[in-house]
Amino acid sequence: MEFLVIGIVVLVAVGVFRYFRQKNVVTILTEDQFREGYRKAQLIDVREPQEFKKGHILGARNIPVTQMKQRLVEMRKDKPLYLYCQSGSRSARAAQLLHKKGYTDLNQLKGGFKKWTGKIKNG
Secondary structure: OHHHHHHHHHHHHHHHHHHHHHHHHOEEEOHHHHHHHHHHOEEEEOOOHHHHHHOEEOOOEEOOHHHHHHHHHHOOOOOOEEEEOOOOHHHHHHHHHHHHOOOOOEEEEOOOHHHOOOOEEOO
16 A cells, blocks of 8 residues: 555656656747747647648648657757647657757647647648
8 A cells, every 4th residue: 555655656746847847848838829929930740740641730840759859950949949749748748859959949839739720731
């Protein structure tokens, strides 16, 4: 029983730590905030290519989180990065990776593409 309680406490502590670490790395934007700034930024869809082809935000480039380390040269450090995925978890991972590589102006779409109501491009 004690072991179970300790395990739960550790899991909660790790979750809280990750939440606050992520908040310091990336700015989570509502759809309206995201829409205000993404045209002046680098708009990156971090989903896999087959997801991107089914539909994406107009003007987005597809750099999957699984390829991000190899494709860092495609993203400038001196311009804001606007990241999104399907729901928000992969774009949070991408922001962590980019932060470690020296990128500072990182922004994430709250709720991801599935919550987006703006213009999209299919194909």
